[in-house]
Amino acid sequence: MKPPVIELDNLHVKIGKREILRGLNLELRGLTVGLLGPNGAGKSTLINTLLGFWKPTQGTARVMGYDVRTDARKIRANIGYMPENDSFIANMPAISFVRMAAELSGLPPDAALERAHEALFYVGLGEARYRVLGAYSLGMKQMAKLAQAIVHGPKLVILDEPTNGLDPQARVRMIKLIQEMRALGNMHLVICSHLLRDIEETCEEAVILKAGQVVHYSNLEEERSSNRRFVELETEGDDGTFADAIELLGCACAVTSPGKIKTVLPEGIELRDIYRLAADRDVQLRRLNFRRDSLEDIFLKAMEK
Amino acid sequence: MAVYKRTYRGYSGPLTSPTWRFTVLQRYAFKAVFKSRLLLIGYVACFFAPLALICALYLNQNATLLAMVGQKTGFMKIDAALFLNFLSVQGVLAGLVTAFVGPSLVAPDLTNGALSVYLARPFSRSEYILGKGMVLGTMIGSITLLPGLLAFAVQSSLVGWTWFVDNLYLGVGITLSCLVLIAVLMLMGLAMSAFVRWKIVAGALILASFAAGKGFAAVINEVMRTKIGYFLDVQHLLSTVSGALLHHPVTEGTSPWAAALALVVFCGFLLMLINRKLRVCEVAG
Structure with a gap:
């Protein structure tokens, strides 16, 4: 059996006095995992905890075998994160932004530049890579965020609402890209989305959170084959x-x-x-x-x- | 194979040392800062006073040139007061540089939510602060510490080893004074930039904290007939500490130790402000 990519063992996270995650137990091994839940379910908190931004108040969380409490830096070295909100420097050209992201992950400047070009071509922004990010459309900004998330060749990519605010055409492009990345098979994807269709089209496993707890785990591949x-x-x-x-x-x-x-x-x-x-x-x-x-x-x- | 034909692939090449990774941020921040021609001109102008001082030091020891204008060598007294005045002038310029550069360092990242992109990498908050702070530190150091030490070195080379040994305390004083100035201005620039996300307002606040601090201090001292007001005057505190380090005490106001303590408290407050504000935005969803 493959080792789990994400392991949660009785994970509790408190922000201030409010307990957001309440005893999550999970082992995720699939290549693509969907994270579902209504607003306030704890999806973003879980992602932030996996990234080491929040420390567990109880229990443990492991990403690729590394503990989020003690090995946050090692975890981040292996993760690519595409945040939900606008997260870029508006007056910076996309190529510089993605190159800087690669350099911050430890790539030498020359390799970072080469891979920034590759990543931007890969997400379909090749022709627009010298334009400043502030002049990009919403769809292009999402793609630029994806490019910075994958530029350093992470083993796990976390996509937070990747199709948020996209028009149908741009959404289809994004879903196709995610499916392509899944097909490559050299990285794990965690996709956090409100849109069930996105998860259905891209994921093998789905975890549904509600009020900080896992209310359902579903192996979509198995369900598809059992119900067909x-x-x-x-x-x-x-x-x-x-x-x-x-x-x-x-x-x-x-x-x-x-x-x-x-x-x-x-x-x-x-x-x-x-x-x-x-x-x-x-x-x-x-x-x-x-x-x-x-x-x-x-x-x-x-x-x- | 052409770049555009390549598909996605992992990276297994060498990685840079994590120790110096903060310099990546510094390099990109420098590029962004010097995009402004106005700032570039202003920055170059900051070197006029040091250049004039070094020329004056040279002239002060050049008997041939001085004889042509009917002067003797040593027409200018080279002592702690001269270096203190020089540091005061450069300190004011450093304050202006901080007001212009500081707000453009952190505020845009906070406004655009870019912190999550930086900090989701093997890159800590301390490294982020260090990387951004080093931009200010390098710029302030280049217009205060570097010319100050250069002037000291020029004077030492012109007069000789005995002058250097007798006045070594000046070199040490210049170094320590500039380091204090760099630390205070660096933290101030970052804190204001993090606290007020509008660049113009943050810049104005930095300038105001100097001017208003001085005004408040004067009013408090006058009305309450006390010296407590001096603790609000950052410029005075810096001058007092620099004066003590250059063995040329400022006679008015607080004692050097009290001024140093006030600066430590002020820096601690700024650090706390930075720590509170520079966090990845949390959406409890």
Whole structure:
């Protein structure tokens, strides 16, 4: 088994007198982890704790095996962080900003410059890299923040609301980029977002926080594969026996309304068997879709806990 | 392969020493500071007085040139008072430099939330403060400490080893006075910049803390018939400490020890202010 990237053991964090994180226990091993939760759930506090900005009041947090209490510097050397808010120097060209970020992570000036060019091309800002950051659009600023987060080749990248305020096109670009980074497989990603769709499209694991506690952990990959055999059908020309025929195949089946059937395909039964059955009985399949618990369903259920 | 064709890759090359990493920030801050031509002109102008002093020191020992204008060598008395006056003039210029440069160091980072980008790296808050502070420190040092020591060295080389040995306390005094001045102005520049995020207001506040401090001190001393007011006058405190270090005590006002203690308390207050303000913005979400 792969060693966990993030390990939380009864993690408590207090800011002032208010306890924000209340006994978090987690082991995250996936390449991409989504952090979900409503406002005030403790997502940003958790990120800040992982970065060593806040010290745990109780329990431990480890990132790549390093304790946040004692090895914050080592952790930060291996992390790239893309903050949620504007975090740049407005009158600095993007290339200088990203180069400076790389140098602060310890890269020699020449290597930092080379990688700053690479990172900016990678995020799609190659042609605009000499423009000052203050003149960038919101989407470009987000990309510049991503470039500074990955320029030093971190092993773990934390993205805080990466699609915040982006128009649909820019959002798609950002999601595609995150998916590309995931596909490269040489870095872990933690994505903190309010947008369930973003997490669903990019993450393998999702952690839902509520009031400083983990209310749900979900391995999205496993859920996707376990629920993919839940099928909804809409038929035409069925004399009411099609559902019985499906049951005879060994599938659990329910007729919700005339012509509408819900079924779960067991091991060994494939969709082609349903098609064949429909063809044999001269039943038209007007609609067929896999229905699975969406992340939204999971999130809403978790919020009810 | 062309840069634009490269895909993302990790980095496994050598890393720079963490000890000197604060100089990265200093280097970039210098670039940003000297983008302003006005400041560059002002900074160059700060070297006119040192240049004039060094010329005067040279002239003071050049019998040939002095004979042409009917003067003898040693027309100018080279003593602690001269160096103290020189440091006072340069100190005022250093204050102006602090008022112009200081606010542009920290305030933009706080306004733009850039602290989280710096501090999410293997780079501490102390290193950030040191890196930014060194910009002011280097600039103030270059217009006070460096010319002061250069003038002392020029005078020593012109007059000889005996003068150097007899007046070594001046060299030590210049060094210590300038270091105190650098520390106070550096902390003041950073603290005001962190406390007031508007650059112009922060600059005005730095200047006001000198001018208003002097005014308040005078009013308090006059109304209450006391010397307590001097503790509000940073300029007076600095002059008193410098005077004592150069063995040329300032007769009026507080004692050098009291002035030094007041400066320590003032610096402590500024450090506390910096510590409170320079934190990564927390969103409890």
